[in-house]
Structure formats: structure tokens, C-alpha cells
Amino acid sequence: MANRLPEEFSDLEGYVDWAEPTEAARMARRIGASMEELTDYYSTLLPRMEAIAAYLDQWDLPELPDDAKPLLYLGMMYMEAAVAVELFKDPDVPESSPAEKLTVLTEHGERALLG
């Protein structure tokens, strides 16, 4: 399969499955992952986040080319992993209303990216 990330991010190619296009899917992936996987994802992405941002910011959002979107989704997935690692120390939110009772709806920004 062809690489899905821009050349300069080929080191992240192994994480491309994490590039979920919706918040609902990213949240589900986080909750379904183990703490080891999340910590690994977090530690790998953290030092790359500024480069990811700089690369993506070549464009304004409406002009963002389709082949740059997986990188954006990886960046957004980073935030899910980071919250689990830095705050909750758990893939899910301990002592909380269960995730099944929460519906994450899709809003403008997400729809625009999905096209």
C-alpha cells in the first residue's frame, strides 16, 4: 500500500490507522486502546506535533488537500491520547458516566473536512 502520510512524516506511517476522521471514532479508538498503546502514540507524536502543525499550516483549512488530512487526524488523535496519558492515566475517564451514554455529534469543521 502506498504511504498515506507526507514524505517527511514517514516515521509515523506505522500509526496511520489512528488517523480517524471523526471525533466519535477517535474517542472510541482511545477508549478501546491499551495504556501502553496510548503512551507509545503520545510519546511518539509529542515531539513531532510542532512539525505537524507547521506542515499543515501551509494551507488554510478550506484548502487543505485530501492527502494532508490523515496527518491532521493524527494530530487531533494526539489530543485524545494526551488527555488519557496526562490527565486520566487510563484510556477511559475513571468514575464517569459511561461512554455508551454519550453521543458525539458531527459539526461544521468535521463535515467540511469529510467533504
Next chain:
Amino acid sequence: MNAPKHTYAEMYPELGTGPVSTESAVSKEFFEQEREKIFRHQWFSLLKRDSDIPNPGDYFVREIEIVGVSVLVIRGDDNQIRAFHNSCTHRGNRLVHDDRGCTVGMQCDFHGWTYDRQGELAYVTDEEQFYDLDKSELGMPKIHLDIWRGFLFVNFDEMPDQSLETAMGDFNQDLSPFAFDDLECIGRYRYQVDANWKTTMNAFQEGYHVAFVHKRSAPDAFTGDDNPYCHIPKIKLQDNGNQSLAVPAAPEHKLSPTEELAFKFGSTFTQGIGNTEICPGTWQGEAENWGFDLNIIFPFSRINVGAGWCYVDAFWPIAQDKTIYELAYYFPKPVKPSQMISQEFSKIVLRDLSREDLATNEVTHSALMARSIDKLQLSDQEIAVRHLYKTVTARVAG
């Protein structure tokens, strides 16, 4: 903070200081009275802004379970936003099945009657078979819709007993100057809660719980050595039930590596801390160490404002023991991809933090139902909870 001990009881002596009965949260009959005396007459915030449906034909559908009505809100060719019962005037079939979209008109899938974007009946199939059909009288059934600073509200009364402007009370001065216009909805969530709507809302009306319930999601953003119990620096309770509470921020809040990134790429929900640029329409200028404000529009919706962002939410009563908590964040419309990544941080933290709040509700509700306790002991910091029970009980009695 060296505030006197019972600041708010002194400000609002009419609310009293005794325990509050749980009866109104556990009684099915009381809930029926709330429905008849409050919900049927109130202005419902739809938790949407006019800018969410910017173009003619843009629409959304919202079920208002408590009155059993499916509401269609649509922008017409004349740019007016209108609200209708989502029902065909032929025999009552549901017209629109999607939650949102853009349409040239509405066609009923039962017998094909067609309505235009202003809700007028435009075409009747096999019209000659009818007798004296006056199409001009058979537009979709209207619902009162009014807009406050861009926010859409509906009212199911035939003639609303008060205007939306009246219902907003002091928010017409206090909250109105807030810069809502440049904000866009960046996230929307719906949580099912098996608890009474007031019990659910109570967890969002004080800062007392923060150090405990939010010890993981917000270990130091709202509580610190100088204010360990998240004392609320400003409260304004209006006679009509509306409430405004300033939530403090802790000046010693430490940014995690990820919040630091989020700040680098944009801004976060903690940016009220130490921010000296005053946001009009907030308590920022008057509250020491201001974080954000909770503004409750009686009975159960809110427009909460922070430094350059807001979130709107509502505790939709479904039944005496069922509530839907809906929450939507409005942040500056992201221009660059990095801003979108930045906003994801605040969205996720606040989304997960709400799940912590809601966890307490269901167990509390069960205990109240079991009559394990029949009174709430409320401190001066929980005066907004007291005020809610007082207002609801007075309305139901009145």
C-alpha cells in the same frame, strides 16, 4: 480568599438557609406539574445559533421530548429563520427525517404534499379530488421562534406569556455585550442521564464539587492553595430564576506539555487565567482570578462564557427520572489546521470533565428515589441550587 462566611445568604435572605426537600426531584406528580406550569410556557434554547444555518434552505430538526414535538427550524428564501411542527397538514405525517441539511423544500412521503422553504404549502398531489382546499391556510404549523444575540429559542404557547427578551431578564445588559458573533460550533455532545433534570443540573451549579469530582480532568485549573474549594467569587440570582455564577481560575495552574502545545497553536479554555484584556459581558472585571461564567436561563439552559469562547448546554427533562444533557462548544472559527488541533484539546478535556459531573447524578438520583435522604443540606456556596428549587417550587405552586 477572605470573603465573609455567608456572603450569599446575606445577599439573598429570602432564600433562607434551612435544608431543602428532595420531594420535587422524586415525585412523578411534581414532574407533571413542571411540564404543565413551566415547560409548556418557557422559551427553549435550541443550543444553536442563526449562523449554524447560514443559507436559505439550511435546516435542522430537534425533538423536544418534554412536549412531544418534533421541531423543524429552517432559513427561508427571505433569510428569515422560522420554526414549525415537523408535520404535514394533510394527515400529520412527519415531513423531514434527517437531523440537518439544506433543502429546496419539504415533500411528505405519505401522499406527496410539498412545502416551500417558508413552510407554505406549495403543491398538493391529485388536488382535484379534494373539496374546498385552501392551500394558503395549510402551511406547516408554526411555532414561535425568537433570536437572542444569535441564539435560537422556541416557545410552544399559542401566545407566549412573556417575550424572549423579558425571559432573558438582566442578561439583556449583563451578557449581551459578549462577542458571540465570531464563534462557530466546534463540537456537540448528547449525554443520556437516568436522573431528574434538577438533580442533574445541580452538579453544574456550584464549585464545591470541583476538587473532588474533577481531581483528574482539572487538578489545578480551578482550585489552588488560595481557593481549595473553588469558592464562587460572584453570583447574581434573578427573581425570574435566571442565575449567573463566576467560576474562579487558579493563577498557579500549570500547563501540561499538551496544553502548552494547544496554546502555541491557538488558545484553550483556561485562557481566562491572568488574562488582563477584559471580555465584555463577563464577570472578568469584577471577579478576582476569573475563569469563566455560568449563565443559567431559567429553567434549564445555559450560555456559559469564557475568554473568547462559550459553551451552551441544557438539561432537557425527558421524564421525572430521565434527562438529556446536550452541550455545544463555540470557539473562534479555526482558519489554520493547527487551530483545529489546538481546539481539540479544550473540547476533549471539557467533554470528559462533563462525564465526571454526570457520574454523580445517577447514584444521587437513586438515593433520593429510595428516600435514603429526603433533604439536601446546602452551604452558602450552593445557593444557586437552593435558588433553583425555590423558583421551581414557587412556579409550580403559583
